[in-house]
Amino acid sequence: MLDIKFVKENKELVKENLKKKFQEEKLPLVDEVSEKYTKKTTLQQQIDDLRKERNQTSSEIGTLLKNGKKEEAEQKKERVVEINNTLTKLEQEKEELETKIKEIMMIIPQMIDDSVPIGKDDSENVEIEKFGEPIVPDYEIPYHADICEALNGLDKESAGRTSGNGFYYLMGDIARLHSAMLSYARDFMIDKGFTYCIPPFMIRSDVVTGVMSFAEMDAMMYKIEDEDLYLIGTSEHSMIGKFKDQIVKEEELPITLTSYSPCFRKEVGAHGIEERGLYRVHQFEKQEMVVLCKPEEAMEWYHKMWKFTVDFFRSLDVPVRTLECCSGDLADLKVKSCDVEAWSPRQQKYFEVGSCSTLGDAQARRLSIRAKGENGNYLVATLNNTVLATPRGLIAVIENNYEKDGSIKIPKALRPYMGGKEKIGVK
RNA sequence: GGAGAAAUACCCAAGUCUGGUUGAAGGGACCGGUCUUGAAAACCGGGAGGUCGGAAACGGCGCGGGGGUUCGAAUCCCUCUUUCUCCGCCA
Numbered sequence: 189m190l191d192i193k194f195v196k197e198n199k200e201l202v203k204e205n206l207k208k209k210f211q212e213e214k215l216p217l218v219d220e221v222s223e224k225y226t227k228k229t230t231l232q233q234q235i236d237d238l239r240k241e242r243n244q245t246s247s248e249i250g251t252l253l254k255n256g257k258k259e260e261a262e263q264k265k266e267r268v269v270e271i272n273n274t275l276t277k278l279e280q281e282k283e284e285l286e287t288k289i290k291e292i293m294m295i296i297p298q299m300i301d302d303s304v305p306i307g308k309d310d311s312e313n314v315e316i317e318k319f320g321e322p323i324v325p326d327y328e329i330p331y332h333a334d335i336c337e338a339l340n341g342l343d344k345e346s347a348g349r350t351s352g353n354g355f356y357y358l359m360g361d362i363a364r365l366h367s368a369m370l371s372y373a374r375d376f377m378i379d380k381g382f383t384y385c386i387p388p389f390m391i392r393s394d395v396v397t398g399v400m401s402f403a404e405m406d407a408m409m410y411k412i413e414d415e416d417l418y419l420i421g422t423s424e425h426s427m428i429g430k431f432k433d434q435i436v437k438e439e440e441l442p443i444t445l446t447s448y449s450p451c452f453r454k455e456v457g458a459h460g461i462e463e464r465g466l467y468r469v470h471q472f473e474k475q476e477m478v479v480l481c482k483p484e485e486a487m488e489w490y491h492k493m494w495k496f497t498v499d500f501f502r503s504l505d506v507p508v509r510t511l512e513c514c515s516g517d518l519a520d521l522k523v524k525s526c527d528v529e530a531w532s533p534r535q536q537k538y539f540e541v542g543s544c545s546t547l548g549d550a551q552a553r554r555l556s557i558r559a560k561g562e563n564g565n566y567l568v569a570t571l572n573n574t575v576l577a578t579p580r581g582l583i584a585v586i587e588n589n590y591e592k593d594g595s596i597k598i599p600k601a602l603r604p605y606m607g608g609k610e611k612i613g614v615k
Numbered sequence: 616g617g618a619g620a621a622a623u624a625c626c627c628a629a630g631u632c633u634g635g636u637u638g639a640a641g642g643g644a645c646c647g648g649u650c651u652u653g654a655a656a657a658c659c660g661g662g663a664g665g666u667c668g669g670a671a672a673c674g675g676c677g678c679g680g681g682g683g684u685u686c687g688a689a690u691c692c693c694u695c696u697u698u699c700u701c702c703g704c705c706a
């Protein structure tokens with residue numbers, strides 16, 4: 189969400205940004221919203237003037253009544269009633285304008301960074317850099333679900349009976365490896381100086397609408413029946429919501445948090461739930477990083493953050509690459525975003541395991557998250573990035589450490605979390 | 616889940632019964648000074664108080680959120696949320 193004043197004063201820039209994002213259909217909204225804002229400002233002035241008169245007159249009535257001048261007071265009362273009638277009308281008009289302005293502002297996208305490559309959709313995303321050699325072993329790597337099942341580590345059939353498609357039981361060493369990765373991811377980020385958090389896994393609707401669009405909400409969020417509560421799709425939702433309507437002290441910035449949560453997603457639309465595997469499921473677990481910082485430091489943090497994820501996967505011997513999101517694929521709230529993708533030796537291509545984004549002040553404006561500086565308050569920048577989302581991350585480790593004999597080598601970093609085991613699935 | 620109490624500015628805290636110069640007493644913190652080798656303590660002095668518009672003057676909103684009554688609401692009514700105490704239930 190942009191600042192309405194910025195839009196009004198930089199119409200051409202905003203329009204250019206829309207073109208870059210291939211959203212030409214929204215071009216007329218820029219002029220429309222600017223006009224509505226001008227009207228609203230005038231209306232506000234009228235309303236303020238009338239309120240001023242009402243406040244003054246009312247206090248005069250008080251004085252008159254004290255002095256026993258009842259008739260004069262009655263006259264003034266009539267005037268205030270008149271003012272109130274006019275006010276009701278004007279206020280209603282203003283409210284309608286405001287609603288419309290907000291509606292439009294919610295769909296005018298954030299100004300993207302100059303460095304974002306221009307492209308229509310995800311097919312035009314740009315590979316930035318590869319880390320580690322994408323090795324294709326001379327033996328065949330089976331499908332990850334088959335590997336897990338062969339080790340008695342996955343039961344999708346039972347999960348289908350208890351919960352339906354898109355759920356899973358992880359069992360034994362595979363389940364342990366899954367938890368080991370999360371514990372390691374947690375400690376990895378704590379070592380980087382981030383504060384570990386466990387947030388609420390359910391949030392109210394006002395927080396939900398603060399962090400995502402209605403379309404996203406319908407496609408992603410599970411609602412609890414008869415309660416104003418939603419299961420979170422990522423801990424980012426709770427973590428950003430934590431600061432709703434807050435003014436943080438400038439000296440507390442940057443706020444660097446790493447949060448764990450299960451994540452629940454309906455995955456309506458998207459590409460659907462994967463029948464056999466663990467790649468796209470209704471429930472997964474994630475170690476996330478969330479940063480609130482001064483606006484001028486956002487880009488520096490953005491680059492630091494995706495590098496943490498790269499380092500994390502490299503420490504598990506997983507080759508990765510970064511893929512920059514092009515203008516057309518960038519969600520409307522984002523300034524710049526890239527995916528970290530892990531190498532799949534089976535498919536011989538990279539697949540998404542994390543996503544790093546800077547949203548500039550977009551979320552902060554929606555949720556009113558400000559910092560108190562020497563020269564007044566300002567909106568903070570918000571960023572988020574995946575450290576590890578698993579079972580997706582688990583797939584990457586399993587495929588890249590699969591041995592010819594059907595066992596899985598445990599990367600050194602995970603061994604302390606696996607009771608020292610160097611391999612699982614040894615016959 | 617039941618019963619009661621409460622929510623006032625950065626923090627503590629008056630005011631709410633009895634509606635009217637209440638931006639909202641009083642502290643603390645903060646800033647300046649005296650004293651001190653320095654600090655603390657004590658004492659003296661000081662401005663600002665949240666937020667929005669405005670260059671400013673000034674003005675609007677604002678006493679947990681929303682709504683209502685009234686010429687006028689921190690104060691009365693409704694509703695929601697949160698916190699505390701007690702009971703119940705439970706990892």
